[in-house]
Amino acid sequence: MTMRPINVGLLGIGTVGGGTWTVLNRNREEIQRRAGREIRIAMVADQDVAKAERITGGAATVVADAREVVGHPDIDIVVELIGGYGIAKELVLAAIASGKHVVTANKALLALHGNEIFAAARDRDVMVAFEAAVGGGIPIIKAVREGLTANRIEWIAGIINGTSNFILSEMRAKGLAFATVLKEAQARGYAEADPTFDIEGIDAAHKLTILSALAFGIPMQFEKAYTEGIAKLTQEDIRYAEQLGYRIKLLGITKRTPAGIELRVHPTLIPMRRLIANVEGVMNAILVKGDAVGATMYYGAGAGAEPTASAVVADLVDVTRLLTADPEHRVPHLAFQPDRLAATPVLPMGEVVTSCYLRMRVLDRPGVLADITRVLADRSISIEAMIQREPSEGEEQVDLIMLTHEAREKDVDAAIAAIEKLPVVTAKVTRIRMESLD
Amino acid sequence: MTMRPINVGLLGIGTVGGGTWTVLNRNREEIQRRAGREIRIAMVADQDVAKAERITGGAATVVADAREVVGHPDIDIVVELIGGYGIAKELVLAAIASGKHVVTANKALLALHGNEIFAAARDRDVMVAFEAAVGGGIPIIKAVREGLTANRIEWIAGIINGTSNFILSEMRAKGLAFATVLKEAQARGYAEADPTFDIEGIDAAHKLTILSALAFGIPMQFEKAYTEGIAKLTQEDIRYAEQLGYRIKLLGITKRTPAGIELRVHPTLIPMRRLIANVEGVMNAILVKGDAVGATMYYGAGAGAEPTASAVVADLVDVTRLLTADPEHRVPHLAFQPDRLAATPVLPMGEVVTSCYLRMRVLDRPGVLADITRVLADRSISIEAMIQREPSEGEEQVDLIMLTHEAREKDVDAAIAAIEKLPVVTAKVTRIRMESLD
Numbered sequence: 093m094t095m096r097p098i099n100v101g102l103l104g105i106g107t108v109g110g111g112t113w114t115v116l117n118r119n120r121e122e123i124q125r126r127a128g129r130e131i132r133i134a135m136v137a138d139q140d141v142a143k144a145e146r147i148t149g150g151a152a153t154v155v156a157d158a159r160e161v162v163g164h165p166d167i168d169i170v171v172e173l174i175g176g177y178g179i180a181k182e183l184v185l186a187a188i189a190s191g192k193h194v195v196t197a198n199k200a201l202l203a204l205h206g207n208e209i210f211a212a213a214r215d216r217d218v219m220v221a222f223e224a225a226v227g228g229g230i231p232i233i234k235a236v237r238e239g240l241t242a243n244r245i246e247w248i249a250g251i252i253n254g255t256s257n258f259i260l261s262e263m264r265a266k267g268l269a270f271a272t273v274l275k276e277a278q279a280r281g282y283a284e285a286d287p288t289f290d291i292e293g294i295d296a297a298h299k300l301t302i303l304s305a306l307a308f309g310i311p312m313q314f315e316k317a318y319t320e321g322i323a324k325l326t327q328e329d330i331r332y333a334e335q336l337g338y339r340i341k342l343l344g345i346t347k348r349t350p351a352g353i354e355l356r357v358h359p360t361l362i363p364m365r366r367l368i369a370n371v372e373g374v375m376n377a378i379l380v381k382g383d384a385v386g387a388t389m390y391y392g393a394g395a396g397a398e399p400t401a402s403a404v405v406a407d408l409v410d411v412t413r414l415l416t417a418d419p420e421h422r423v424p425h426l427a428f429q430p431d432r433l434a435a436t437p438v439l440p441m442g443e444v445v446t447s448c449y450l451r452m453r454v455l456d457r458p459g460v461l462a463d464i465t466r467v468l469a470d471r472s473i474s475i476e477a478m479i480q481r482e483p484s485e486g487e488e489q490v491d492l493i494m495l496t497h498e499a500r501e502k503d504v505d506a507a508i509a510a511i512e513k514l515p516v517v518t519a520k521v522t523r524i525r526m527e528s529l530d
Numbered sequence: 531m532t533m534r535p536i537n538v539g540l541l542g543i544g545t546v547g548g549g550t551w552t553v554l555n556r557n558r559e560e561i562q563r564r565a566g567r568e569i570r571i572a573m574v575a576d577q578d579v580a581k582a583e584r585i586t587g588g589a590a591t592v593v594a595d596a597r598e599v600v601g602h603p604d605i606d607i608v609v610e611l612i613g614g615y616g617i618a619k620e621l622v623l624a625a626i627a628s629g630k631h632v633v634t635a636n637k638a639l640l641a642l643h644g645n646e647i648f649a650a651a652r653d654r655d656v657m658v659a660f661e662a663a664v665g666g667g668i669p670i671i672k673a674v675r676e677g678l679t680a681n682r683i684e685w686i687a688g689i690i691n692g693t694s695n696f697i698l699s700e701m702r703a704k705g706l707a708f709a710t711v712l713k714e715a716q717a718r719g720y721a722e723a724d725p726t727f728d729i730e731g732i733d734a735a736h737k738l739t740i741l742s743a744l745a746f747g748i749p750m751q752f753e754k755a756y757t758e759g760i761a762k763l764t765q766e767d768i769r770y771a772e773q774l775g776y777r778i779k780l781l782g783i784t785k786r787t788p789a790g791i792e793l794r795v796h797p798t799l800i801p802m803r804r805l806i807a808n809v810e811g812v813m814n815a816i817l818v819k820g821d822a823v824g825a826t827m828y829y830g831a832g833a834g835a836e837p838t839a840s841a842v843v844a845d846l847v848d849v850t851r852l853l854t855a856d857p858e859h860r861v862p863h864l865a866f867q868p869d870r871l872a873a874t875p876v877l878p879m880g881e882v883v884t885s886c887y888l889r890m891r892v893l894d895r896p897g898v899l900a901d902i903t904r905v906l907a908d909r910s911i912s913i914e915a916m917i918q919r920e921p922s923e924g925e926e927q928v929d930l931i932m933l934t935h936e937a938r939e940k941d942v943d944a945a946i947a948a949i950e951k952l953p954v955v956t957a958k959v960t961r962i963r964m965e966s967l968d
Contacts, residue, residue, distance in 0.1 A: 124870075238847075384557070417854070432562075
């Protein structure tokens with residue numbers, strides 16, 4: 093028995109949409125051998141109709157108005173690759189309302205409106221699949237949601253923004269300043285003209301919000317994520333970290349603690365010997381720690397036309413396979429049954445406990461160390477390691493670097509404020525959190 | 531609506547069986563929140579009934595005869611953790627014949643009899659799930675079979691035997707001989723009293739056979755796998771490799787080439803800068819190269835009670851979800867629809883093309899290098915790099931190490947045979963294949 097092809101409506105044929113078109117066509121035979129059914133893009137909506145027609149070469153119906161696709165009776169699955177949370181949200185909800193299944197790579201949309209979208213999908217018994225939203229082509233959603241179901245997940249820590257990882261890798265390898273590397277990244281197409289989402293950790297926080305929900309069975313809570321970017325990182329910090337045996341990576345970290353869930357994106361010192369510390373360039377890697385399996389890691393291209401298309405098409409195959417399944421037997425959108433989500437609170441950043449790297453610029457005078465260690469001791473912050481750079485001849489100021497043991501964020505905040513008030517301290521204190529990832 | 535629990539029959543409650551019992555009980559709540567249904571071990575078969583009763587504490591029916599479990603009307607899923615291909619095969623086929631779904635960690639059984647077992651399962655419309663058979667707790671079967679369905683897979687290369695990776699890591703880190711480290715591994719429980727399957731690459735070949743079938747849509751063909759172990763590796767080779775920028779790992783490699791599928795397990799030089807070169811101890815890591823996604827890597831514990839149980843339980847959740855699905859919409863056992871498997875031949879090892887590390891022990895005489903390079907040139911084998919260790923005073927022999935460019939295995943075999951016949955060559959030539967993994 094040959095089943096009729098699955099008809100896909102593609103919203104947006106830009107980088108990822110174009111990649112999806114290419115991969116589905118190039119690997120048509122291979123995909124059909126797996127799925128047992130042809131999956132074809134029957135309709136494409138793009139404002140640039142001429143471009144869409146050039147790419148599809150008459151093999152799909154091209155329209156300018158995406159609303160024609162989401163309501164079209166021939167379409168089984170709508171692939172949303174428009175991005176953002178304006179028109180994309182409207183179209184996804186319209187597709188669901190028309191009883192279509194949805195595949196999307198839109199992490200911003202899901203992190204901000206996922207709860208509403210998944211509720212709408214449940215009401216209509218349709219699937220919303222989103223493997224491409226996190227980690228590009230790495231099947232990380234599937235790993236967390238299906239591969240590790242036996243585990244109580246303890247934490248996830250990931251390099252989930254390729255642009256910022258590229259910038260940090262280049263800064264370290266070439267000794268260049270942040271601003272210089274950012275320009276290079278923009279020239280090479282790794283960073284947008286407005287790079288805010290990538291370099292300020294917002295894109296990573298969108299993705300982390302999704303991973304956190306899947307790991308712990310909680311609703312999406314992007315508004316509670318702590319986000320700090322890489323724009324202030326300097327060569328000094330990268331070099332000092334290296335001397336101490338660490339690399340600095342922009343990590344998204346979500347952790348289960350007795351007090352609540354940690355949800356935070358920030359530059360992080362990690363031990364150089366960890367595999368993830370050696371993930372360079374635009375590559376992504378996500379460490380997942382489960383109580384049964386221990387630490388597992390997933391590595392690959394986190395962005396790009398074909399890697400992201402790889403995830404979109406994998407979702408199309410999954411949705412195709414599950415079209416006829418009882419809705420209650422499908423993998424739940426957020427890994428846990430919707431009526432079994434937990435109300436575990438997200439911890440305010442002030443309550444988070446980490447060890448820290450502190451870099452202080454101080455006058456080269458006797459008693460400085462005593463003053464600073466006193467401030468730390470007053471807040472029960474103990475010191476694990478220290479470097480003092482010897483002053484060059486004639487120099488009056490030196491760098492003092494301390495690695496602390498674990499301490500509560502708000503205590504470290506208070507200590508930093510007090511240290512900055514000391515007369516011997518001549519500049520703002522740099523604080524970078526650390527994670528051992530063991 | 532609360533659905534009745536899924537009843538599991540566990541065959542064998544040794545290391546992995548005990549881990550499965552522990553994980554299912556400890557994470558009962560978490561697993562049920564995901565699966566939407568309780569999964570409980572209702573029956574346990576083990577020859578050591580007293581031990582099984584001690585572990586289960588009256589919470590499951592314990593029997594000595596596994597046949598009572600596989601035919602029992604209350605059992606939905608049979609978990610086979612006996613191992614080997616004698617009684618295990620009989621029991622798996624009996625379970626299938628009784629219409630039970632099967633979860634197994636038995637890579638040897640599947641590599642040798644998987645084709646027969648999957649055919650029987652299809653006839654009875656039951657699932658045979660085997661995530662635990664490769665890479666312990668790493669969800670690598672799911673990644674290859676479901677996560678990368680968009681891709682034409684080009685190759686897979688993996689560290690898929692923890693025992694041999696532990697031995698190689700210790701040999702390198704501590705400068706110890708193979709036999710010494712093997713004893714340590716046996717003392718620490720990382721190697722069996724009879725370590726043949728691990729150190730000779732047979733266990734890795736079982737796992738590779740499964741991965742190869744999933745990647746390329748071909749039947750299991752263990753009998754065609756080339757297998758070479760680590761017992762002959764020496765400190766010299768590890769050190770010379772290091773000097774040249776390489777690590778030696780026991781890799782399972784399966785690759786699609788125009789002439790056929792490569793299927794081989796052997797010690798391999800890989801560039802030190804690759805992440806997988808830095809996977810140490812008993813950990814496993816598998817690199818999968820797809821045409822759309824590029825290289826992806828999956829890392830984690832490849833063995834052990836709870837990591838392996840993590841995979842067994844994930845399979846139980848998957849099978850539970852798909853119990854009511856149309857059989858033709860389930861993920862096919864070997865990733866591709868059974869009527870769409872390919873007949874691509876497995877290449878004989880003589881036809882495989884790789885670059886090589888060659889270590890030769892030669893007399894310190896003029897003309898030696900000319901003799902050897904002549905032999906290689908006669909077979910069109912070109913040299914990429916060379917080290918000659920200067921002789922110590924009074925020493926008559928030196929080590930000559932060459933890295934070749936890519937050459938056909940049978941040409942290298944012929945060259946080695948010719949080199950060994952040269953009067954200036956005083957010992958067997960050591961050949962270790964190389965892979966760039968890019």
